[in-house]
Amino acid sequence: MSTAHDFDFLHGEWQGSHRRRTRFLDPASAWEPAFPSTSHCRPLFGGAANVDEIDMPHLGYKGLTLRLFEPSTRQWSLHWSSSATGRLFPPVVGRFTGDRGEFHGDDVHDGHEVRVRFVWSGVSATAARWEQAFSPDGGDTWVTNWIMDFTRPPVLPPASGTPSG
Template sequence: MSAFSLSSDGKLAITASETSSKNDFDYLVGNWNIRNRTLKEPLAGSGEWEEFDATQEFRQILVGLGNFDIFHTELGGKPFEGLTVRLFDPKTRLWTIYWADSNAGKLDDGKVGSFNGDEGEFFGREVVAGKDVIVKFHWDKRNPKTPIYSRAFSVDAGSTWEWNWYSKFSRR
């Protein structure tokens, strides 16, 4: 999987795995049902989870150097949409994953990483609950018919991780 290190000024340095390629996300092409499980209050020491269903449409763009998906669900009884854009840099063999949703209406700063075989890890920084965190996305495609996405936050430079989101995919 991709590895990260921190520079003296706290910036993330990400290294691609040897097997990283523009085909890493090909398994996601098509339409999906998603069962999501999220921590209600990340970084609050809470063990209270909520679950909800969503759907997703995924397609490739830029002759395979990119892809995007549209995520649909209801949150709090209101329609919610998310957009993920993934771009592959053939020089560095790193993917950058960007997210935008119907609440914020803008792309985030992106998470960077790669796959090593059937598992991928992607890292970035965010402020969550007033804390500067490293964010880790984990993709598991060991069974490409039922892939799993998960997300974790670290407040201690990656020494420990709080897993706070799991998405289990199945074909529509």
């Protein structure tokens, strides 16, 4: 059952490796070359909410996700925004079952109404995977169009020696 601490794993610093389809609604389209990102997530409301900012220099913009847990429904709503648009996209809503979270919503992509699905999986203290898929037919078929693998950045040892002055 989903709880207000499902996304606690995401708090802190991350490195990302992204793969995106060249055409988000075409399952036969090629995958773009992988590109990196960095992100930082911080908890709010004692863990029942969080916000992260992701920097994707390859794309020339940053993104922001606000996640909110609703105790009465035991569901999360995930709200995405991009510095490229300055727009808050419609939320996806769902929950975790075990270490897999699935979230759905409705949006428009390139003038086409789509059903949107986010899936979080492979969740651990040092890694996680996020996938986005669109369905142009109300959820009968899905095209996974963006995959992001998260890893924790390496922890650098403290500098040795005495500071010079």
